[in-house]
Amino acid sequence: MSKKFYITTPIYYPSASPHLGHAYCTTMCDIIARGKRLRGFETFFLTGLDEHGEKIQKNAEAKGISPQEFVDEVALKFTNLWETLKISNDDFIRTTEPRHYETVQKIFSDFVAKDDVYLSSYKGWYCVHEESFWTETQVGEEHVCPDCGRPVELKEEPAYFFRCSKYVDGLVKYYDENPKFITPEGRKAEMINNFIKPGLNDLCVSRTTFSWGIPVKESEGHVVYVWLDALTNYITALGYGQENNENFKKFWLDEDCEIVHVIGADITRFHTIYWPMFLKALDLRQPSRVFVHGLMMMKDGKMSKSKGNVIPVPPLVERFGVDAVRLYLCREIVFGQDGQFTPEQFVERLNADLANNLGNLLNRTVSMINKYFDGIIPSFKADLNDLDKNIHELAEKTVKSYEYLNDELKVTEAYASVFDLVSAANKYIEDSAPWALAKDPEKKELLESCMAHLAAVIYLAGTLLSPILVTKSEKIFDQLGVTPELRNYEDAQRFGALDGLKVVKGEQLFPRLDATVEIEYIKQLMAAPKEKAAA
Ligand code: MSP
Numbered sequence: 001m002s003k004k005f006y007i008t009t010p011i012y013y014p015s016a017s018p019h020l021g022h023a024y025c026t027t028m029c030d031i032i033a034r035g036k037r038l039r040g041f042e043t044f045f046l047t048g049l050d051e052h053g054e055k056i057q058k059n060a061e062a063k064g065i066s067p068q069e070f071v072d073e074v075a076l077k078f079t080n081l082w083e084t085l086k087i088s089n090d091d092f093i094r095t096t097e098p099r100h101y102e103t104v105q106k107i108f109s110d111f112v113a114k115d116d117v118y119l120s121s122y123k124g125w126y127c128v129h130e131e132s133f134w135t136e137t138q139v140g141e142e143h144v145c146p147d148c149g150r151p152v153e154l155k156e157e158p159a160y161f162f163r164c165s166k167y168v169d170g171l172v173k174y175y176d177e178n179p180k181f182i183t184p185e186g187r188k189a190e191m192i193n194n195f196i197k198p199g200l201n202d203l204c205v206s207r208t209t210f211s212w213g214i215p216v217k218e219s220e221g222h223v224v225y226v227w228l229d230a231l232t233n234y235i236t237a238l239g240y241g242q243e244n245n246e247n248f249k250k251f252w253l254d255e256d257c258e259i260v261h262v263i264g265a266d267i268t269r270f271h272t273i274y275w276p277m278f279l280k281a282l283d284l285r286q287p288s289r290v291f292v293h294g295l296m297m298m299k300d301g302k303m304s305k306s307k308g309n310v311i312p313v314p315p316l317v318e319r320f321g322v323d324a325v326r327l328y329l330c331r332e333i334v335f336g337q338d339g340q341f342t343p344e345q346f347v348e349r350l351n352a353d354l355a356n357n358l359g360n361l362l363n364r365t366v367s368m369i370n371k372y373f374d375g376i377i378p379s380f381k382a383d384l385n386d387l388d389k390n391i392h393e394l395a396e397k398t399v400k401s402y403e404y405l406n407d408e409l410k411v412t413e414a415y416a417s418v419f420d421l422v423s424a425a426n427k428y429i430e431d432s433a434p435w436a437l438a439k440d441p442e443k444k445e446l447l448e449s450c451m452a453h454l455a456a457v458i459y460l461a462g463t464l465l466s467p468i469l470v471t472k473s474e475k476i477f478d479q480l481g482v483t484p485e486l487r488n489y490e491d492a493q494r495f496g497a498l499d500g501l502k503v504v505k506g507e508q509l510f511p512r513l514d515a516t517v518e519i520e521y522i523k524q525l526m527a528a529p530k531e532k533a534a535a
Helices: 019-039 054-063 069-084 098-113 168-177 186-196 226-231 244-252 264-281 312-320 322-332 343-372 386-407 411-432 440-464 474-482 517-532
Strands: 004-012 042-049 093-095 117-127 132-134 153-160 257-264 289-293 295-300 339-341
Touching: 004 019, 004 244, 004 339, 019 042, 019 069, 019 257, 019 289, 019 295, 019 386, 019 411, 042 069, 042 244, 054 069, 069 093, 069 312, 098 117, 098 153, 098 226, 153 264, 168 186, 168 257, 168 264, 186 264, 226 264, 244 257, 244 517, 257 264, 264 289, 312 517, 322 411, 339 343, 343 411, 343 440, 343 474, 343 517, 386 411, 386 440, 411 440, 440 474
Parallel strands: 004 042, 004 257, 042 093, 257 289, 295 339
Antiparallel strands: 117 132, 117 153
């Protein structure tokens, strides 16, 4: 299996402040990246901002500041949010940085020189919001944007075009030969039926109607169309076309590196049709996978400020902790499917997984080891009965499914399997009835074995959950007395690694939340922006 891994989020538009939807995508990528690092993969995790385009220019004008000042302000909000959520990205690319800017100009010139890009003129229906041209059929009789439903306008302008016709056959062949390239698979049929089969027009790759973009060197007045600018971030951040290109060699050129782009469904077309064509034109390998995650919705549909259903993430983190918010995002919204945020499910999920399941297991185990063995974890000897054997086998099986499911990007399922192990360990306590074993001196060995198994399972579960529980897993280890050198993936799989260590009863790590109070609290958070707007 490949031991190198490169994962990217979309680069977000800093046209407004980040919300829970952006947080969702970035957090999931972070959980995946941390999971790979835990297992020893050399990992590079990239996120960033897509800072050019007409919308940003207009927003800046409306505020009376320069587009650069505007994006600088919003960029801070994004980087602050990533810090709050403990996102472990290795780089943060902004498309206004010289390293990106200059490389995009080189790529554009390269395309012109090879005649992959040519100058012509464009007439079509244009949606300012989506920054996209559409055909007559796509806008229909009402002349509205098929993506966002806003009215479109007829526009003609001189423009450069990318020769899609030259690459389309190769693209379909690539899909056929790499069935996992687009995941979930249903998205592939959508691309073929909606975009490729009806006939793909050459893609317009420059604009003359606004100036906030990377200038085309070949022709004054043109700026590079945002999608050619934006998509190339995935290679310019690694150093493509620059002097320092070590990361590019390691994480792109090396065929052994798995490359995963995680995106929302709204931008599938750009990542699975145009991006592979640009790469082909650059004579570069394709990403291994484009993974399309679902939308995070609210009860009344998409999140939007005007509806007053936007949840500000920082106060949520402040109240419930970063681990809790990350856990909710990963567990409650199946990765690859749409999900809905409700305050009720948020609180219920935290109580079920953390307070009732993991927290309960930890508290009971630490208390019993204190009570029966003065806090010293008994040595693991063997599986003494079927109960021991079953939980031990389940622990080993869980590691295997955790790895397999994570590699398949079935991230929600991967972590569900760890919580299943935790539930099974709680049941193992009930079935083993250590309180009864403790009363009979002849059953001492069974009692020791039970505690050794429990400590081993918590140590393993805490390790497997560490990509989500970025602060609490360390506290779990503190309570189990796990020494710093033992806090690694290999030792965590070894029953007996904790023999003789001393547990430390600490603070309650996952207290039960009062559902009525907390649901009310979240509802207030959601209502706040609406009230502000009304005021
Ligand atoms: N700038 C482009 C992407 C260029 S990538 C080379 C863009 N930016 S965006 O700010 O609109 O962000 C889009 C991405 O944000 C989506 O693809 C998705 O990953 C994420 N999300 C935005 N709103 C979301 C939800 N409500 N729910 C889940 N993800 C959401 O498109």
